[in-house]
Amino acid sequence: MAILDLIAFALSIAGLILLVPVAVLAIEIVAGAIPRRIAAPAATAVPSLAVLMPAHDEALGIGETLRNVLSEMSPRDRLLVVADNCTDATADVAQSAGAEVIRRVDLDRRGKSYALDFGIRHLSQAPPDVVVILDADCRLDRGSLHTISARAFEIERPVQAHYELLAPPGTPSTGRAIAVFAAKVKNYLRPLGLYRLGLPCQLAGTGMAFPWQAFAKADLKSGELAEDLVLGLDLARRGLAAEFSPRARVTSPFPANAEGAQTQRARWETGHLSTISGHVPGHIVEALRTGNVALLALALDAAVPPLALQAMALMALLALSLLVAVWGLYVPLAVAGLAIALFGMAIVLAWYCVGRDNITLSQLARVPAYIVSKIPLYSQILRGKRISWIRSKRD
Numbered sequence: 001m002a003i004l005d006l007i008a009f010a011l012s013i014a015g016l017i018l019l020v021p022v023a024v025l026a027i028e029i030v031a032g033a034i035p036r037r038i039a040a041p042a043a044t045a046v047p048s049l050a051v052l053m054p055a056h057d058e059a060l061g062i063g064e065t066l067r068n069v070l071s072e073m074s075p076r077d078r079l080l081v082v083a084d085n086c087t088d089a090t091a092d093v094a095q096s097a098g099a100e101v102i103r104r105v106d107l108d109r110r111g112k113s114y115a116l117d118f119g120i121r122h123l124s125q126a127p128p129d130v131v132v133i134l135d136a137d138c139r140l141d142r143g144s145l146h147t148i149s150a151r152a153f154e155i156e157r158p159v160q161a162h163y164e165l166l167a168p169p170g171t172p173s174t175g176r177a178i179a180v181f182a183a184k185v186k187n188y189l190r191p192l193g194l195y196r197l198g199l200p201c202q203l204a205g206t207g208m209a210f211p212w213q214a215f216a217k218a219d220l221k222s223g224e225l226a227e228d229l230v231l232g233l234d235l236a237r238r239g240l241a242a243e244f245s246p247r248a249r250v251t252s253p254f255p256a257n258a259e260g261a262q263t264q265r266a267r268w269e270t271g272h273l274s275t276i277s278g279h280v281p282g283h284i285v286e287a288l289r290t291g292n293v294a295l296l297a298l299a300l301d302a303a304v305p306p307l308a309l310q311a312m313a314l315m316a317l318l319a320l321s322l323l324v325a326v327w328g329l330y331v332p333l334a335v336a337g338l339a340i341a342l343f344g345m346a347i348v349l350a351w352y353c354v355g356r357d358n359i360t361l362s363q364l365a366r367v368p369a370y371i372v373s374k375i376p377l378y379s380q381i382l383r384g385k386r387i388s389w390i391r392s393k394r395d
Helices: 002-033 062-070 090-097 112-123 144-155 174-196 227-237 258-278 280-290 293-302 307-325 331-355 361-365 367-373 375-382
Strands: 049-055 078-084 100-104 130-133 159-166 208-211 243-253
Touching (some): 002 331, 062 078, 090 100, 112 227, 174 293, 174 367, 227 258
Parallel strands (some): 049 078, 159 243
């Protein structure tokens, strides 16, 4: 019986640990779901602006993106494209569209963070007031560029626009529909909840406005797969946590190519999990020690794992708790039941708020099969398989 008591105790502790990110997720979703009018930003001074766009083999689509961005810019603004290790005509297309282009070739140091650092060092020769980072496949809603740049200049901290991944045309597969739904929760509903709670948000990698002085305190050459997540946490440590801007939106097409979508998800989730294990515990300790509320909020938010993995862990906890409950040890089962109920409530509320337009109830019922399909990816991550940075196929 002593062994069973020890197992039950361990399961209870595991359940309480899992309950923390579940509670964070639920609080963010509930706060984001409460109907509340979003006030229009007050008129502010117009800062000098540079849009920085890292691009790797984007010749097919970058022209349309640049035309969209240029239509939102004033004549004194700069549009800088970093053609990073390109093997196609990205640089030529960007120059023809009217962008300033610099080329970077370094096959040993690949990835977006290195391209951004290269671009910032170029801009430092004549620094603007604000730098907006935008991916080469994104589109800005009208007025969004001014909204985030003016706000960043006003509060002297980064500002993150609502980043929306657009579902491909037609009826998507169950897996694709769930992935789009998960992105809406991550990139909109949860940041909106943090915004309404008066807390900062994570950086999403695109649609980000930075006051120039923020780059003096930022390490852009992290080489991390989740470089935006790591950068946001690092800036929060230094008092420069990002603010969410729900009135500004930047969109990007969800990869229509199944292999591209899988590559993108693998990169995001691997980077997220490595950040949880390698950065989050230390940031939580530091936040508690220094009283840095912004850092604590972002570290707890970053500790929320991908939804599929979270559901998988909760199901495993429930199964093990049911086994020990047979011998009359019910505490683990109670903790597991509470965590699952809270998680389920949060997901249903999130679906009601942002998922009904792209995922049907029948597709929602097939979520367990989708979760099972993710087991190979998570097993690769647990085995320590390295996933390097590569461009996702989009067509």
